[in-house]
Amino acid sequence: MTLIPASSDFSTRLAAQLPENTLSGAQAGYLEEPRGRFFGAGGILARPRNAAEVATILRACNEARVAVVPYGGGTGLVGAQVMPEGPTPVILSLERMKAVRAIYPLENVLVAEAGCILADVQAAAAEAERLFPLSLGAEGSARIGGNLATNAGGVNVLRYGNARDLCLGLEAVLPNGEIWNGLTRLRKDNTGYDLRNLLVGSEGTLGVITAAALKLYPRPRSVGTAMMVVTSPQDALELLALAREMAGESISAFELLHGQGLRFVRDRLPDVRLPLNDIPDWSVLIELGMSKAADAALEALFEAALEVRLVSDGVIAQSDGQRSELWGLREHIPIANKAVGSVASHDISLPLGVVPDFIATADARVAALGPFRVNCFGHLGDGNLHYNVFPPEGESREAYNDRRHAVSDAIYDLVHSFGGSFSAEHGVGRLKVADLQKFGDPTRLAAMRAIKAALDPHGIMNPGAVL
Amino acid sequence: MTLIPASSDFSTRLAAQLPENTLSGAQAGYLEEPRGRFFGAGGILARPRNAAEVATILRACNEARVAVVPYGGGTGLVGAQVMPEGPTPVILSLERMKAVRAIYPLENVLVAEAGCILADVQAAAAEAERLFPLSLGAEGSARIGGNLATNAGGVNVLRYGNARDLCLGLEAVLPNGEIWNGLTRLRKDNTGYDLRNLLVGSEGTLGVITAAALKLYPRPRSVGTAMMVVTSPQDALELLALAREMAGESISAFELLHGQGLRFVRDRLPDVRLPLNDIPDWSVLIELGMSKAADAALEALFEAALEVRLVSDGVIAQSDGQRSELWGLREHIPIANKAVGSVASHDISLPLGVVPDFIATADARVAALGPFRVNCFGHLGDGNLHYNVFPPEGESREAYNDRRHAVSDAIYDLVHSFGGSFSAEHGVGRLKVADLQKFGDPTRLAAMRAIKAALDPHGIMNPGAVL
16 A cells, blocks of 8 residues: 655645645644653645545545545644655644533533533533543643544543543544444444444544543532552452452542652642651542542541551641642642653553562562662552553663663563553553554454455555554 | 355364364354343354454355354343344354453553453452443443443443443454454553454354453542432433532442332332332432542532432441442342343433433323323433333233333334444344434444445445344
């Protein structure tokens, strides 16, 4: 499959089929990504206003064999949103399609266009006294279409699932420019293959999501948040089991925090208040959402855990301000990480039961490779860890660039041997294409390639990403 | 694509690659389905013991262009399990692969082979003090592989989702005989296209599921069940909204019952006790599962609903025996339906908000077509109704055979105009192939055909089903 650069001639012809100002040159902002590892080489920026315009663009690109790079909020961490090499593409930004089209409180359904900022979806749900539970660090700029295309995770997956689980229906444009009108509000619809879940998580390689029907939930009336100090990841897991026994499905979040991350926050972000005087090696951030008395439930959990020595200290938020403070601490960990500068970061998942063993083994392997500092934190309730490796105090990441691959190989090999995944919530993008080839099941990879060829025979959609 | 009949020669060659007694002739039981509308024309029965044997069978069939009909518990209601015409197929029954391979209580995961009876999965979960929430009438004979292949629904979808939502990973054999080892226990794994959800719900047309990693849940400690009398479907919906407000996500089931169904039970199954003296036109069966005091929550809901006149009467189960009685009544409705004999049955779903309007309109349309009796009941919480049409008292369904299609067309056209689905939980099978062509989105249908051709280029898998 040979792709053709998007020439000015192509651009002129395409522009003639679209309203004025739909196309322009791609400015720098569309050619970079947050980690600074991939830079786009330029392109035509298309900013359509509706699915019909997206269809026009895709049809033209498909006919002319021009590459299309769908662009959401640009917050992805694996480089799916920029195309660093190959013939000049059309960068298709959904930013003008940002309406909340409808909300159905009785049905717990909201229909949003792909370019709607995640925080705006949350706010629209809240205004209708409902909860849209997808919540992640970049929610102020990430767009819901991108969240779906990457099957985003975040802090509430434990209770409400990934982006995939929050989607009832899609409107999407397939690579041939045909529009799929699949914006159903149905909870049950068993009429053939699951095209929705095929597009969700395909990172723009099978089509462009233009709108989605999303699931809403009742807002828990009583929310309780606590930080509890544990001795080890094993104790954190046992605390999770105890919490499940006592609070069932009302656990909204269960985050593991590592002392290294808190020390990074203390050193790099001195304005962020730490809730405990001493920085514990391991602690967890727990949130319960219940119909009432979540604080009392947290008190009871803390008391019960204290009695069996699963926890040694803790703080239960006494106000919304304190709750924000605890979450603020959690959210500042990645920011502090960035300020320190990691040698290698790993967004991994593991079967819950093997997490403690994995952490111990991984720490030993990393230590054997150099004097690194490890900050291992994340969504323990989902078995999803961010296992990030940093240079020693006072040294820069650049000094260890030559060991980055050795570190990542060691981590990913170990994750694989424990039955885990090398990408829990960030996706494959361009960063992990080789890892997918290495660790992916060969039968599944062959099926993925067959599906890609069937739906995008000319390979125009986000070339270089995923496969 | 021309398929070849499974000859005795083919059978002999295939048998030589398999352990003794893997192949035999297909007895009558494998050639019929519960509604008696489709009858298989014969075939070679294959009963493999593991994925490798399934792979051997599929590879041979694919090379020889012999059709394969996967067979679970045989309880499907749309004829996906029997092939009434075309070249003699291999009927591939998973009945010998019925082990629960492993259970991980800490992780809330159970790994079962495809031939495991649904009730046995439930029992294995219960033994580990966990809940496997998929629950449906045929659970004593349906097999989990079939439940997944058809994305089965049932009474707990409102809270726990369809079979799809309860599956973490699959082991499956693709049409070319390659085994996909995808039995992950991970809650998060964003590494490419969602092959799992593509196989789930594909009704045996894209491959054969041989085992699955399934999600378990905590068993609610306190379960409360009640039947409440409402005036109309609209009031039932408002009662659901009130219940959600008061009990959040602890509503495990919310079933709408129609007086016609209860009268059928009274007339045809006199041993089934009716909980109320008079048969109400409309009532709902509600179940709450909570950490404690579910009965008190039901009392509170009933009182609150009584105050605003949403309910007029009701009964709250005071013991497990009474709970079983209420559920027994619900489960006997389809049995009584069968005894009466419907002219046409419709497993439909609708956006929740339009359900009352739909029922009123549909009743009028059906009445215009003849003196029918309607029993409209089902999983109201999911917008999933079983809208079943019966002959007048004292007359037989056969007398109205000539109007069956007119009735179904009227219902399905109406469902479509309300944004609903002509198959909520039973699938497409062979019964609804024409409906899928008529009502399916053309872009999605084309994508489905492309995917089918990509994964099963010779069209050996369950020919005639779905597409």
